[in-house]
Each structure stands twice: as C-alpha cells, then as structure tokens.
Amino acid sequence: MTNPAPAIFPPSGIGDATPTNQAVLDWVHDIAALTEPENIFWCDGSERENEFLIAESLNQNVLIKLNQQKVPRSYLHRSNPNDVARVEQCTFVCTPTKEEAGPTNNWSEPSEMYAKLRGLLKGAMRGRTLFVIPYMMGPSDSPLTKVGFEITDSKYVVLNMRIMTRMGEIALKRLGNDPNAEWNRGVHSLLDINPERRFICHFPQDNTIISVGSGYGGNVLLSKKCLALRIGSYLARTQGWMAEHMLILGVESPEGRKHYVAAAFPSACGKTNFAMLIPPAHFKGWKVTTVGDDIGWMQIRDGRLYAVNPENGYFGVVPGTSYKSNPNAMKSIAHDTIYTNVALTDDDDVWWEGKDGPAPSHAVDWRGNDWTPESKAKAAHPNSRFTTPMRNNPALDSDVEKGDGVPISAIIFGGRRSDTVPLVYQAFDWNHGVYLGATMASETTAAAAGTVGKVRRDPMAMLPFCGYNIGQYFQHWLDIGKRLSSPPLIFNVNWFRKGVKSQFLWPGFGENMRVLKWIIDRCEGTGGALKSPIGWLPSPHDLDLAELDIDHKCVAEILGIDHEEWAKELAEHKIFFDSLGGVVPKQLLDQRERVAARFKE
Numbered sequence: 001m002t003n004p005a006p007a008i009f010p011p012s013g014i015g016d017a018t019p020t021n022q023a024v025l026d027w028v029h030d031i032a033a034l035t036e037p038e039n040i041f042w043c044d045g046s047e048r049e050n051e052f053l054i055a056e057s058l059n060q061n062v063l064i065k066l067n068q069q070k071v072p073r074s075y076l077h078r079s080n081p082n083d084v085a086r087v088e089q090c091t092f093v094c095t096p097t098k099e100e101a102g103p104t105n106n107w108s109e110p111s112e113m114y115a116k117l118r119g120l121l122k123g124a125m126r127g128r129t130l131f132v133i134p135y136m137m138g139p140s141d142s143p144l145t146k147v148g149f150e151i152t153d154s155k156y157v158v159l160n161m162r163i164m165t166r167m168g169e170i171a172l173k174r175l176g177n178d179p180n181a182e183w184n185r186g187v188h189s190l191l192d193i194n195p196e197r198r199f200i201c202h203f204p205q206d207n208t209i210i211s212v213g214s215g216y217g218g219n220v221l222l223s224k225k226c227l228a229l230r231i232g233s234y235l236a237r238t239q240g241w242m243a244e245h246m247l248i249l250g251v252e253s254p255e256g257r258k259h260y261v262a263a264a265f266p267s268a269c270g271k272t273n274f275a276m277l278i279p280p281a282h283f284k285g286w287k288v289t290t291v292g293d294d295i296g297w298m299q300i301r302d303g304r305l306y307a308v309n310p311e312n313g314y315f316g317v318v319p320g321t322s323y324k325s326n327p328n329a330m331k332s333i334a335h336d337t338i339y340t341n342v343a344l345t346d347d348d349d350v351w352w353e354g355k356d357g358p359a360p361s362h363a364v365d366w367r368g369n370d371w372t373p374e375s376k377a378k379a380a381h382p383n384s385r386f387t388t389p390m391r392n393n394p395a396l397d398s399d400v401e402k403g404d405g406v407p408i409s410a411i412i413f414g415g416r417r418s419d420t421v422p423l424v425y426q427a428f429d430w431n432h433g434v435y436l437g438a439t440m441a442s443e444t445t446a447a448a449a450g451t452v453g454k455v456r457r458d459p460m461a462m463l464p465f466c467g468y469n470i471g472q473y474f475q476h477w478l479d480i481g482k483r484l485s486s487p488p489l490i491f492n493v494n495w496f497r498k499g500v501k502s503q504f505l506w507p508g509f510g511e512n513m514r515v516l517k518w519i520i521d522r523c524e525g526t527g528g529a530l531k532s533p534i535g536w537l538p539s540p541h542d543l544d545l546a547e548l549d550i551d552h553k554c555v556a557e558i559l560g561i562d563h564e565e566w567a568k569e570l571a572e573h574k575i576f577f578d579s580l581g582g583v584v585p586k587q588l589l590d591q592r593e594r595v596a597a598r599f600k601e
C-alpha cells in the first residue's frame with residue numbers, strides 16, 4: 001500500500017487525527033497493506049467530519065434522511081436482511097488453548113484463525129476507504145479507562161462509534177507515545193455481507209478483535225460487546241476488576257439519600273428500560289438517574305465495588321419504546337439519533353410496533369417494502385435499534401463522568417422467565433448471590449440470531465460475552481467477594497412471569513420502582529422479608545403496592561415459589577453445571593446442595 005493523498009477525499013482539515021504512537025501507525029500500515037484500500041481516513045470525531053460522513057452516507061444510500069422537523073439531525077439505516085443481530089455461532093474466542101476459552105465459547109487456534117481472517121481480508125478494501133477510529137472507553141480520568149482503535153470500511157460504523165464512544169483526539173491523548181501502552185486493536189470489514197463469511201473473533205492475549213462479513217451493531221461496533229465485555233472480562237480477571245453486562249442506575253429518596261445499583265439482564269430483557277425508570281406518581285420525590293444502560297466496569301476501593309459506564313451512548317432496542325413505557329428513552333431518541341431497521345412513514349418519520357398512537361395507514365418496512373396495518377410482516381425488525389448519545393437522556397446521572405465510579409449498594413440479576421422465578425428475592429450472602437447469577441436463565445430474544453423464546457442458562461447475562469473459561473469467571477466472582485468488606489447485596493428479579501392466559505402478571509416498566517424500593521430498603525436494613533429455601537422473599541406487605549391496580553391473587557402468585565417448579569429448576573441447575581464439564585467451582589456446587597437441602601427442611 002502506497003500512500004495516495006487524494007485532493008478531495010478526505011477534504012483537508014478533517015479526518016486527520018493521526019496518532020503519534022508508532023505502534024498504532026505500524027499496525028494501521030500492516031492492515032492497509034493487507035486490505036489495499038483506496039484511502040486512509042483518520043477519524044477525529046469532529047462535527048465537521050460527522051457532517052461530511054453523513055453527506056457521503058446519504059449519497060450512497062447508507063443513510064436515509066428523516067423529517068428534520070420531527071426528528072432533527074436523525075437518520076435511518078437499513079441493514080442487509082441477512083444481518084440483523086449478533087451471531088453467536090460465528091463468534092470465537094481464540095485463546096492459545098481450548099481450555100482457556102472454556103466450555104461456553106466457540107474456540108479456534110489463534111494462528112489458524114489469523115490465517116483464515118488474513119485470507120478473507122486480503123484486498124477486501126479495494127476501492128473503499130479505510131477509516132481508523134481512535135476511541136476511549138470510560139471517563140477521561142478513570143483508572144479503568146481503555147483505549148481502542150477500530151479500523152473499518154463502514155461509514156455506518158464510524159457514525160455509530162462517534163455516538164457510542166469518546167472518539168478522536170481525546171483517545172490519542174490518553175494513549176500517548178509509549179510504545180508499550182495497552183490498547184485494543186480492532187479490525188472490521190464488511191466484505192460482502194455474506195453469512196458464510198461472517199466471523200467475530202477475539203484474541204484476548206493479543207488484545208485484538210477481527211470482525212468480518214457483518215455490518216450490524218454488536219458484531220461491528222467493536223468497542224461494545226467485543227472490547228468492553230469479551231476482551232474486557234479477560235483483562236478484568238488478570239487485572240483484578242470486573243467487566244459486566246450490567247446497567248448502572250442511581251436512586252435518590254425524597255430525603256436525598258442516594259444508592260447506586262447495577263443489574264445484569266440478558267440482551268433485550270429490560271436493562272435500558274430499568275436504567276431510565278420514571279417512578280410512578282405514588283413515589284413522589286424519588287428520582288432514578290442513569291449511569292449506564294448496558295455495560296458496567298467495576299473496581300474495588302475501600303472494600304466496596306465502584307462502577308463506571310465505559311460507553312458514551314445507547315444502542316437500544318426500539319420496538320416497545322413509547323412515552324408510556326419509557327419517556328426518557330423517547331426524549332433521548334427525539335433528535336441526533338441513528339435508527340436501524342425501523343419503518344419509515346410517508347412523511348419521513350420513523351415508526352415501530354409499540355410506538356405511541358395509531359399505526360400509520362402506510363409505511364415502508366425495515367426491508368424497504370410497502371407496509372400497511374394489514375401486512376403480516378412486522379414494520380420494524382424486532383431487534384431494530386437506536387443509537388443515541390447519553391447526553392440526550394434527561395435522567396443522566398450527574399456522576400457519569402466520575403473517574404472513580406459510583407459505589408454499588410446492590411447487584412441485581414434477572415431474566416425473562418414465564419414461570420418458576422418470583423418477582424424478586426435476595427441472596428443470603430455474596431457466594432449465594434454468585435450462585436443466583438451463575439444459574440440464571442432467560443428465554444432467548446431477537447437480539448441474537450436463532451430461536452426466540454427458548455429458556456437457556458445465561459450466567460450473569462454473560463453467556464455470549466465472557467471472553468474466557470466460564471468456570472474461572474465464576475471463581476473470579478467468588479474471589480472478588482473475598483476482597484469486599486462491604487459487598488453489594490445480591491438480588492434476582494423477574495419482570496416477565498406469566499399467568500394462565502399467558503399475560504404478564506406484573507405491569508413492569510415504571511412500576512418496577514416498587515421492587516427497587518424494596519431492594520433499597522433491604523440495603524438500608526429496613527425492609528421486611530421471609531426466609532425461603534431460595535433466599536429472602538418479600539411478603540405482599542413488604543412491597544409498597546399503594547395505588548397499583550393489581551389483583552391480590554396476582555401479587556401472591558408473582559411473589560411465591562412453587563416447590564414442584566423449583567424441584568425442576570434445581571435439576572436444571574445440575575444439568576447446566578454438569579454440562580460445563582467440571583469447571584464449576586466447588587463452592588457453587590455446594591450452594592446448589594444447600595438450596596436443595598433447604599427445600600427438605
């Protein structure tokens with residue numbers, strides 16, 4: 001690759017955030033020599049650059065301009081219909097040995113996978129521009145903050161990374177000139193968007209990610225699932241911190257007492273909604289604020305866990321988002337937002353199933369086909385997404401930029417379970433809480449390609465995101481507990497339990513404040529609870545249900561446990577642990593025995 005310096009592209013003065021770190025320059029030239037792009041564009045994240053790339057994207061139909069009165073500075077992107085979600089079967093953790101990747105990851109020997117990927121990348125960017133995106137994950141003054149570089153041939157990726165990360169000069173500054181500084185290498189190429197040539201590969205020992213053949217979300221915004229979770233969890237274990245698939249929220253009482261909680265729910269199971277919760281009228285004076293909606297990085301200080309949100313924006317599920325379910329999200333996505341795979345109305349507005357108001361009489365669906373309310377197909381893809389800066393969120397927490405992070409009072413696990421799992425319960429102690437996380441399960445959703453609605457074990461909501469052996473990951477949780485003198489209390493929630501008519505038993509969304517309040521009461525030592533074999537359960541009068549229109553029978557049903565269902569559940573825990581082939585720490589196997597014994601008491 002020579003260094004063509006075209007006069008027009010990029011225009012002078014933009015796209016020139018060239019790093020001074022020689023190691024980065026050498027790597028970029030190596031990838032450019034392999035992929036043979038027409039140009040190299042060093043993204044600086046500036047407003048001018050963004051305008052230029054949007055104009056280019058509109059010209060090339062990568063973006064569709066929306067009605068600027070209705071959704072100012074917002075655009076629609078339609079992905080290839082074969083490329084609408086994460087692809088777990090094409091996701092690899094390439095550690096030197098299979099054992100290091102563990103029983104839950106697809107594994108490939110690193111040198112073989114590198115060879116295969118280099119083959120696919122050879123000449124892949126001919127006639128295209130190679131963008132280099134310098135980015136930073138975490139507040140600028142945090143000890144947890146990481147620097148990454150993503151090379152991509154997709155403008156959509158650049159535009160999204162500008163929203164999702166702290167991009168440009170700020171990352172170059174943080175990295176500095178030290179040739180030995182830690183930074184993540186990410187290479188992404190669309191290739192020809194062919195599912196046969198789609199691989200999302202992680203090389204934890206090299207702090208490297210290579211993703212090819214997709215243009216969609218979690219597969220290509222390498223900062224997110226790839227760096228912040230898969231590589232992040234690997235680094236976290238070796239460096240003594242935690243990288244988790246967790247939202248972080250603040251909750252402040254009318255008296256001004258504030259707690260922070262972190263919650264791990266699997267993909268499309270309610271993190272963004274919970275992180276932006278607006279308390280119902282009955283909870284006058286209570287305030288919930290968002291630190292993060294998807295990823296939490298946590299470190300130990302003074303015997304407590306402190307969390308930062310490494311991201312700078314939200315890549316959230318669109319369908320179901322409305323002023324009724326999530327007003328803060330609606331306000332966040334009212335401007336400066338990229339929509340992916342939603343429907344386009346005749347007046348160039350966006351529409352999706354579950355949006356407020358009536359359906360439009362005609363729209364263009366996410367595939368670009370005509371749509372009417374009579375159509376069988378969905379107007380918006382079930383995994384359609386918004387990308388919006390966290391600054392748009394009216395409920396953004398004031399400490400979101402605090403480098404030390406926010407102190408975590410409670411950790412909540414939760415999944416989508418039609419049966420068995422009660423609305424909320426509390427673990428007896430840290431190790432029991434780790435067991436709750438390790439055995440949690442959820443019905444699969446549209447966030448990943450494959451069957452929807454099937455119950456699968458998803459430990460700590462990290463099944464698709466743990467970048468090393470899950471047994472060692474469990475052990476890491478247990479080890480962290482030993483280092484905490486004031487550990488967060490651990491809870492499990494289930495907003496999704498259903499009744500005989502398949503209806504949700506719990507209203508969810510803002511009403512989840514009632515559960516959050518009990519959790520805070522427990523943290524403050526004031527909330528009542530009953531001891532049960534699975535943990536501390538609130539009785540109906542321990543929860544504040546005032547002004548909630550809910551049947552008393554319903555309340556008893558969602559708060560209760562059925563011993564027959566739990567016998568099955570415990571058998572499933574055993575099957576799951578056994579399926580991991582001996583990597584589960586003994587403490588967790590013992591925890592299972594103890595739950596079983598408590599049922600016999």
Ligand code: GTP
Nearest residue numbers: 267268269270271272273317319320447495508509
């Ligand atoms: P990812 O971005 O994939 O990690 O998802 P997430 O965990 O942030 O999930 P999100 O908050 O976007 O919610 C996913 C879906 O669950 C949406 O369709 C929501 O409307 C729905 N949902 C969220 N909270 C609740 C709730 O409390 N009750 C019910 N019934 N549905 C909910």
Ligand code: SPV
Nearest residue numbers: 086217218225267315447
């Ligand atoms: C998830 O699937 O958990 C997401 C969406 O947050 S994606 O970024 O596509 O992974």
Ligand code: MN
Nearest residue numbers: 266267268294
């Ligand atoms: Mn997620």
